Amino acid sequence: MSLSRLNTLMKLAPSTAAVRATVQMQTKRNMTAHAEPGHQSGQFKTLAVSSPKPFVFHVELHRPTKFNAINKQMWQEIKDCFEGLAINPDCRAIVVSAAGKHFTAGIDLNDMMGVGMQLAEVDDVGRKGVILEGMIKLYQDSMSSLERCPKPVITAVHKACIGAGVDLITASDIRYCTEDAFFQVTEVEIGMAADVGTLQRLPKAVGSQSLARELCYTGRRFEAAEAHASGLVSRVFPDKESLLSGAVSLAETIASKSPIAVRTTKESMVYSLEHTNQEGLDHIRLLNKLNLQSEDFAQAVAAQLTKDEKPVFAKL
Numbered sequence: 060m061s062l063s064r065l066n067t068l069m070k071l072a073p074s075t076a077a078v079r080a081t082v083q084m085q086t087k088r089n090m091t092a093h094a095e096p097g098h099q100s101g102q103f104k105t106l107a108v109s110s111p112k113p114f115v116f117h118v119e120l121h122r123p124t125k126f127n128a129i130n131k132q133m134w135q136e137i138k139d140c141f142e143g144l145a146i147n148p149d150c151r152a153i154v155v156s157a158a159g160k161h162f163t164a165g166i167d168l169n170d171m172m173g174v175g176m177q178l179a180e181v182d183d184v185g186r187k188g189v190i191l192e193g194m195i196k197l198y199q200d201s202m203s204s205l206e207r208c209p210k211p212v213i214t215a216v217h218k219a220c221i222g223a224g225v226d227l228i229t230a231s232d233i234r235y236c237t238e239d240a241f242f243q244v245t246e247v248e249i250g251m252a253a254d255v256g257t258l259q260r261l262p263k264a265v266g267s268q269s270l271a272r273e274l275c276y277t278g279r280r281f282e283a284a285e286a287h288a289s290g291l292v293s294r295v296f297p298d299k300e301s302l303l304s305g306a307v308s309l310a311e312t313i314a315s316k317s318p319i320a321v322r323t324t325k326e327s328m329v330y331s332l333e334h335t336n337q338e339g340l341d342h343i344r345l346l347n348k349l350n351l352q353s354e355d356f357a358q359a360v361a362a363q364l365t366k367d368e369k370p371v372f373a374k375l
């Protein structure tokens with residue numbers, strides 16, 4: 060490739076130095092904001108967080124003796140964790156897996172009994188309603204924090220993924236599982252309509268209202284093969300070890316791309332789920348009128364043309 064062509068390409072990012080300075084300033088600010096114990100293991104009681112590869116984070120549901128049943132603390136910690144990773148410049152892709160025998164047994168039913176007891180202490184129906192609304196909103200925000208996080212989230216499911224587990228995984232970007240995984244939307248079994256994401260996201264994830272409604276109305280258990288055939292998961296692995304290694308390797312690939320490109324791709328795809336094609340096109344046009352001026356774009360195009368080594372992108 061000629062030098063003049065390269066220069067022309069570099070001009071696509073007219074103030075490269077200024078962009079770099081801004082990125083560095085921003086990165087410094089973000090790093091400072093996250094200099095607190097951050098997402099290292101130990102900050103959370105119900106999650107184990109690590110970074111197995113550069114720019115890749117691994118969030119492990121960690122109540123193995125309780126089959127990772129989601130208690131009040133875990134609902135809160137999932138939200139805190141993903142809100143933190145969303146603005147952590149060292150994080151570009153996230154793998155979610157779970158410790159112990161099952162991925163998750165869903166909501167902690169003992170915790171739910173505790174909520175019942177708390178409500179029993181309040182006489183007025185309106186006041187009980189306010190307590191429940193606050194709880195449901197927190198639990199919804201907890202699950203939605205995976206979707207709202209601008210970094211791709213890959214969920215890696217082994218064995219049981221029940222109730223709230225389906226809410227969690229359908230809010231993620233990519234789902235992998237083991238051959239022995241099984242899934243169940245069991246909310247109807249405990250006398251409630253699912254209210255933290257499954258009813259909204261499962262039909263889109265499987266691309267079939269008929270199948271999604273059947274699963275949600277009956278609480279029927281479905282296995283990895285059916286989850287794969289329906290599109291709920293995109294890959295099935297023989298065991299947990301190969302599952303994790305496949306998920307981390309995918310996260311590594313994603314993390315090697317321009318963080319601006321990946322972030323914008325996720326924003327556009329999530330936005331487009333709930334908007335018309337034209338609205339989606341308007342949205343991405345507005346984002347790309349900025350992003351096509353970024354250093355990442357010039358750098359990546361130049362690397363493609365010159366078949367140079369993979370570009371190293373600045374932190375975002």
Ligand SMILES: CCC/C=C/C=C/C(=O)SCCNC(=O)CCNC(=O)[C@H](O)C(C)(C)COP(=O)(O)OP(=O)(O)OC[C@H]1O[C@@H](n2cnc3c(N)ncnc32)[C@H](O)[C@@H]1OP(=O)(O)O
Nearest residue numbers: 128164165166167168169195198219221222223245246255
């Ligand atoms: C505002 C609310 C928003 C959120 C709503 C969310 C709703 C939901 O998540 S609905 C789903 C609720 N979960 C269940 O119904 C799970 C029922 N459990 C099972 O299907 C099985 O236990 C499971 C497949 C998870 C595991 O099977 P396995 O054969 O391996 O073990 P078990 O012998 O069945 O269970 C061992 C002990 O674990 C206890 N346990 C299981 N799940 C839960 C749970 N979700 N919460 C609390 N405890 C749970 C189970 O009762 C056994 O206890 P014990 O008899 O004392 O040994």
